Amino acid sequence: MNSQLILHVLLVGVSATLLMDAWALARRRLFGIASLDYALVGRWLGHMRYGRFQHAAIGKAQPVRGERLLGWCSHYLIGVAFVGLFVLLVGPQWFCQPTLLPALLLGVVSVAAPLLLMQPGFGMGLAASRMANPWQVRLRALVTHLVFGLGVYLVSWVVAQLLALPLCP
Template identity: 70%
Template sequence: MTVEMIVRAILLGVGATLVMDVWALLRRRFFGIPSLDYALVGRWLGHIRQGRFRHASIAKAQAMPGERPLGWVCHYLIGVIFVSLFVAVVGPQWLCRPTLLPALLLGLVSVAAPLLLMQPAFGMGLAASRMPSPRQVRLRSLVTHLAFGVGVYLAGWLGAQLFASSLCTV
């Protein structure tokens, strides 16, 4: 990856994650649907440093110093990592002429992270199987990650409009 591609991937990842967070805010405001408290992500990461990866209930686990900022920074860093891998796979030309379908596919693929990693580690079971309404949790995860995919497309489109790029001269 060139420096320009890295910078664009970082901006794209931050922008896409921001769209996902705006979706979560709108969902909470208009429908009363809560979203993940990213302090719990920070708590989980803090416990990993102490050798504990899995919890019966992350909400009941001991709080960790700085868990909220750590969780939020990691949330955005994960978005940047997903988008960086995406740009590496689809190539720099996507940054010149972004299309929705590949971005939505990224959102669809990225939902594997909460279903297969985060939810089991947080004590929710594989794909939220231990939750009272696992289908509802899965659907919310899917929609949230599709919002991330829409964010990838929107941030990519905005970037293509704003930045003249040497990537696009081919």
């Protein structure tokens, strides 16, 4: 990837993740639905350096120094990484004329990370199977990640309209 493409991926990844966080904030304020505490993500990741990848209940695990910052930074880095992988799969030319369906498919595919990795690691079971309302948790995760995919599309579309990208003819 050239440096301009890397900057583009950073911009789209961070912006789409911001939109996802705005959705979580709106959902909490409008509907009283709590969002993920990214300090717990940092705690989970922080314990990995000691070889601990799974917890019975992440909220009861020993706190890790700097867990909130680690969790939030990881959240945004993961968003950027998903956009980077997306570009590798669909090609950088997609940014020239972005279309909605591939971006939404990215959102659908990206929901595998919390369902198959994070939730089991947190002690919630595979795809939140140990939660009281697993389908509700799954649906919320899917909608949140669809918002991420929508953000990838919207930001890419706006950038394509405003900037003459060197990778576009």
